[in-house]
Amino acid sequence: MRLSAFFVPTAKEAPAEATIISHQLMLRAGMIHQESAGIYSWLPLGCRVLNKVTAIVRAEQDAAGFNEMLMPTIQSADIWRESGRYDAYGPEMLRIRDRHQRDMLYGPTNEEMITAIARSYLTSYRDLPLRLYHIQWKFRDEIRPRFGVMRGREFLMKDAYSFDVDTQSARLVYDQVFASYLRIFARLGLKAVAVRADTGPIGGDMSHEFHILAATGESLLYYDAAYDDLLLAGSPIDGEALRALYAADAELHDPTACPVAPERLRQARGIEIGHIFHFGDKYSAPMKLQVQGADDRLITPQMGSYGIGISRLPAAIIEASHDQAGIIWPPSVAPFRVGLIDLKPNDRQCADAVADLKAKLEKTGLDVLHDDRDIRAGAKFADMDLIGIPWQVTMGPRGLQKGLVEVKNRANGERQELSIDAAVNFLVTHCLVTHCLVAV
């Protein structure tokens, strides 16, 4: 992609209302544009990151045996009256009347709808287990939306739902999703802390939240110091070992009952990026979802739901990975893996060499952002760092006379001069490797 044909309105300064670094950097990098309080457009650079994050979540949900489907954003109030949540949900629910004066709402979550769908089709225990997910925009009318896409009102969520014949089978899928989530966050370059959590308005008897640690996080977490050791040990992360360790959010943490010695107890702030629930028959019972069992008695399926805040993830990744100069994308979600800086776009020989290298890289499957703008080099370097392209190749007439280009690693700033062929080999080797830090 030529930068001159790609809309990336970068800025030197962020507006004062952006108080956390991810919000500042997303605005400065031209990733998002605010439309209303807590409602954002994703500009092309942001949209590319969002699509890459979505693709990773989708691939792992498929791998975990869930079927992708897609539920609408607008729901009828009727199903929420059946579950008893229509009145309970409060003013965060965006309530709507259509032209026929029917009570509708913009879905904040989909437990009711998925239960009603299952009720339409499931008749026998042979139809179970059923595992479905969708990736769809949700709306929660937060009273004070803030921190950019981190706590927006309209947000993209992956929510998965499971239906099982009994609690044992339902617990098994819960464990599978737990492991799958660690893989997802590792592929996104994130170190996630899983804490036992309160089930809140979703309900149920077991729940874990997944957090990344950040000083700006809104949740207070308590966890065994051994957790840090496991996370910092590098690949692979042992999911079962993690889960055996004490970790709880502030609501569930009871200092008098905590099994961890005070000197081994860590306290930190976290940003919630995922939340999973086993809630048994909380929805299937009131909504009368039943199937015929093997012994001809009626069974009420045991359910769970599993959410990931997809539109929050780019911000969470930035909170965990940035420096003074800007964003440092993990290669798996970088809008482009390689940036090509053409120091003299008007020099024919230089332009030809750039086009040649670009074609070679793209042929291997790498996506390349080529800064072909006729502006000063300093501004190009600054923009490449700001938007966080992991590998940056600078090409100019002086280096090319010696057949050399400069390759920079955005994460650690290391630079090396390489021949064009060596640069291609180096980039293919370093960029196309997918790191998976989790074995579960």
Next chain:
Amino acid sequence: MRLSAFFVPTAKEAPAEATIISHQLMLRAGMIHQESAGIYSWLPLGCRVLNKVTAIVRAEQDAAGFNEMLMPTIQSADIWRESGRYDAYGPEMLRIRDRHQRDMLYGPTNEEMITAIARSYLTSYRDLPLRLYHIQWKFRDEIRPRFGVMRGREFLMKDAYSFDVDTQSARLVYDQVFASYLRIFARLGLKAVAVRADTGPIGGDMSHEFHILAATGESLLYYDAAYDDLLLAGSPIDGEALRALYAADAELHDPTACPVAPERLRQARGIEIGHIFHFGDKYSAPMKLQVQGADDRLITPQMGSYGIGISRLPAAIIEASHDQAGIIWPPSVAPFRVGLIDLKPNDRQCADAVADLKAKLEKTGLDVLHDDRDIRAGAKFADMDLIGIPWQVTMGPRGLQKGLVEVKNRANGERQELSIDAAVNFLVTHCLVTHCLVAV
């Protein structure tokens, strides 16, 4: 994918309220589930088709030089007041008050929002041209939603927007999109008729609608008989030649001024699947989008918008491609390109041969739906035909003793017995070829 692990609730009958064939078949094939009037969930099979249609539209928009972005579904009423459309739009607009009593709406289209975005960033003629698109859910509160996803209230649309320095440049992008649309519809297996159309509530001075011909279509079209000849001639379709021919919708067709001789004038019903507009400064002028020109005078950018009704396309394709037994998917959008029917899933040797063939096909990149259900063969054949898998391979112990499987072409019913290796070669050759019927 094993069918026993994939949620496809097929049915023998469609409910009486489904009056057109695509609606009936989408319900019977377990593709969609109605949630409210004109609001549908896409079940896994439908979701796969929708994703494939979306991917083709996305690839062609990228190829036409548009940048993907993503605008939110909920918009502020303020920008619609600026353009003058807030009051003009009428009861089809779903109007919402948020908890702070601000007037919001569920976007039926995005001309205002994209103009406001452009106004935030564009300062100079050097920032033009700008070409953006997004693929997002829209809502139009139709008084009588009908025909399933064909005329729903919540629907997925691709809408693209262009900003140019002058009319000449704006007309050029209009022509490029026109050509791109013919390519898109050809890749979807559709023969589209482009007619001059009224600009309606979007406005502007030039507009074309793209239709597929179907007796159930809601639009009445008039066009030169030579159009049929061009469409039926097979590949490649000549976009310029098509455009030179007379074609108009009922609102624009004037029998007294029509240049086509009565005996050469065709009349047919069409389903609208795309609509493009050149509207100049209809939004940029009232919303005060201006940039500095080369001569330092202010320029008001000339705009156009280009829509495709993505969630309507699966239904339109079915209207154009089905028979008594069910759907006949063009391979490019089939939920799976190959169906494997295992006649004896409990026979170990048969199951092994099926698994082996499946692995070989998947290794080539083909997606395979394997019917591993322990039900009678007739029901499996009926389901494969109903859900419209283009190539179906039947494997049973009797054939396998001779080393043979049966390959059926869903479109014409032709069957042939082949060895397993010959079947793999045949399917790879026939399924992985992408037909492009358009040269423009």
